[in-house]
Amino acid sequence: MADRGKLTDKGFTIKHKKLKGETLAEVDKDRKKNGCVDPNDKSQKFYAVTAVTVELKIGTEVWYPGGMHILSHQIITNPQLSMPEAIVSAEIEVCVPDKLGSLSSAAKKEWKRFYQELLKHEKKHVADGVKVAQQMLNDLTAISVTMKTETVNEAAMKKEALKLLGKEAQRVFGGGEIEKRINAAMKKLDSQTGHGSVKLKTSIE
Numbered sequence: 001m002a003d004r005g006k007l008t009d010k011g012f013t014i015k016h017k018k019l020k021g022e023t024l025a026e027v028d029k030d031r032k033k034n035g036c037v038d039p040n041d042k043s044q045k046f047y048a049v050t051a052v053t054v055e056l057k058i059g060t061e062v063w064y065p066g067g068m069h070i071l072s073h074q075i076i077t078n079p080q081l082s083m084p085e086a087i088v089s090a091e092i093e094v095c096v097p098d099k100l101g102s103l104s105s106a107a108k109k110e111w112k113r114f115y116q117e118l119l120k121h122e123k124k125h126v127a128d129g130v131k132v133a134q135q136m137l138n139d140l141t142a143i144s145v146t147m148k149t150e151t152v153n154e155a156a157m158k159k160e161a162l163k164l165l166g167k168e169a170q171r172v173f174g175g176g177e178i179e180k181r182i183n184a185a186m187k188k189l190d191s192q193t194g195h196g197s198v199k200l201k202t203s204i205e
């Protein structure tokens with residue numbers, strides 16, 4: 001059964017957090033104290049962080065790959081989810097100067113350049129989040145359980161199958177597993193780029 005599962009990408013939103021300062025150096029100083037907090041690296045504050053959220057739904061339909069087998073007067077099947085869903089969304093939090101208008105023309109130009117590079121990096125986190133959601137959806141569709149029944153009652157079999165598959169999905173993805181996978185992807189990108197290779201030139205006044 002090909003193309004099972006549905007990935008719903010809700011895109012991302014941007015939230016700004018204000019930093020005090022009338023020069024880039026002052027803004028950077030406040031960033032070190034009150035900047036954005038990365039859950040993977042709480043030792044320092046950053047100019048931007050991205051939070052990705054993935055919600056998994058098992059859906060309401062099942063299928064029985066391999067059909068049904070009868071053994072010792074029992075009907076044995078190995079149901080799987082036929083249309084689960086992964087819903088992914090993201091929020092990019094960016095620290096920005098509270099008094100952007102007070103910056104010099106050169107500082108404003110530098111901030112604009114830096115801000116664009118920040119967003120470029122954070123959008124890579126968003127893209128990685130979508131990839132993680134797709135992989136989790138693939139894993140969700142691959143979940144299989146063994147079910148034994150004594151009669152062929154389609155409604156009753158589907159109800160029991162969804163119950164068993166739901167419990168197995170909870171076992172696989174519960175206990176913070178979804179967050180662990182997301183954070184691992186975020187951490188991998190940041191370790192490769194040093195939280196983005198472009199830095200703010202705070203010496204510009």
